[in-house]
Amino acid sequence: xxxxxxxEVEVEVQVAEAYAxxxxxxxxxxxxxxxxxxxxVGGQATVVITDDAGIQELSRDFLGIDAPTxxxxxxxxxxxxxFVVAPEEAEYLGDVIxxxxxxxxxxxxxxxxxxxxxxxxxxxxxxHLLGYDHAKEEEKARMWSRQEAIVAEGxxxx
Numbered sequence: 001x002x003x004x005x006x007x008e009v010e011v012e013v014q015v016a017e018a019y020a021x022x023x024x025x026x027x028x029x030x031x032x033x034x035x036x037x038x039x040x041v042g043g044q045a046t047v048v049i050t051d052d053a054g055i056q057e058l059s060r061d062f063l064g065i066d067a068p069t070x071x072x073x074x075x076x077x078x079x080x081x082x083f084v085v086a087p088e089e090a091e092y093l094g095d096v097i098x099x100x101x102x103x104x105x106x107x108x109x110x111x112x113x114x115x116x117x118x119x120x121x122x123x124x125x126x127x128h129l130l131g132y133d134h135a136k137e138e139e140k141a142r143m144w145s146r147q148e149a150i151v152a153e154g155x156x157x158x
Contacts (some may be wrong), residue, residue, distance in 0.1 A: 009036040014093040015049040017099045031119045043091040055099040070102040071121040073128035096125030
């Protein structure tokens with residue numbers, strides 16, 4: 001096992017009750033963990049699958065944008081300050097919040113399965129937690145390339 005794939009990762013997946021039968025927590029967890037390992041990052045993260053109202057509330061309260069979106073990423077690292085993690089504890093990276101209805105609509109538009117869209121959105125959110133951005137074209141090209149490669153690799157593993 002190479003250094004990147006040996007990074008200690010743990011991802012908790014929480015799915016809103018309304019979507020529990022439509023979302024495989026295990027597959028999303030495996031994709032998220034594969035993404036972190038591929039990037040050579042150890043740590044913990046939480047993935048939440050919610051509805052448009054839930055993600056809109058978070059977007060309004062934390063970003064000042066009163067509209068639903070497909071994915072939000074809240075890094076635990078930005079405000080860590082002088083907080084020190086015990087050596088035996090994995091570093092908490094943050095939370096990725098995904099709107100299931102948005103994932104369904106985007107999957108239909110793209111002509112691929114909802115599971116593939118969920119994977120893409122989760123990886124996209126995790127890459128934001130790891131410092132990737134897409135404000136500039138060069139950044140966007142780099143981020144899109146990474147997320148496509150990770151989703152493709154994760155799909156082969158799963």
